[in-house]
Amino acid sequence: MMRSGQDTRNMIIEKSATLFNLQGYSGSSMSDIMGATGLQKGGIYRHFKNKDELALEAFNHSVEVLRRTYRFAISGKKTAEEKLLAVLSIYLNIVEEPPVKGGCPLLNTAVDTDDTHPLLNLRAREVMNEWLSFIQSILEEGIQAEEFKSDLDVQEVSIFLTSTFEGSVMMGKLYNDNDYVKKYYNQLKHYLNYCIKQ
Secondary structure, three states: OOOOHHHHHHHHHHHHHHHHHHHOOOOOOHHHHHHHHOOOHHHHHOOOOOHHHHHHHHHHHHHHHHHHHHHHHHOOOOOHHHHHHHHOOOOOOOOOOOOOOOOOHHHHHHHHOOOOOHHHHHHHHHHHHHHHHHHHHHHHHHHHOOOEOOOOOHHHHHHHHHHHHHHHHHHHHHHOOOHHHHHHHHHHHHHHHHHHEO
């Protein structure tokens, strides 16, 4: 059965998303992309103008995988605290079952494109803003429900939670050890209990 043009395009995006998340945008050559997809250069350029366009599409794909993971994590959760714990625990098994192979695509892309790919770096900033707004909305929900202190600075707390979350993911990936994320998660529960709750 022949693959349709859209199927081929989707396959290139999915394979490249994994490749970029494992090796970085700068560290992935066109030869690497050809090897991952099984296509020749012409077959790839039939669907994408250049590597930069493919990188943006691949990053967007990885982000959508994360969005689905977050939505699934909070489904059925009743309280804001349960939702925060759920979304900030998705990398507890970073070694065997990360949402996206290679670690957090947002963290990886932010570091990899700092000075090399301004458009991709800008897209990473947009996604980070979206994530921070998502965490802030859960915190605000907790304030409204009187789970959390009424004077809570949701912007400050969302930045702190995100920074420590991404740091634990980085360490878990660096040491190939789930224990770093688990220790973060244990401290997160203490933080919510002592610093945020009424």
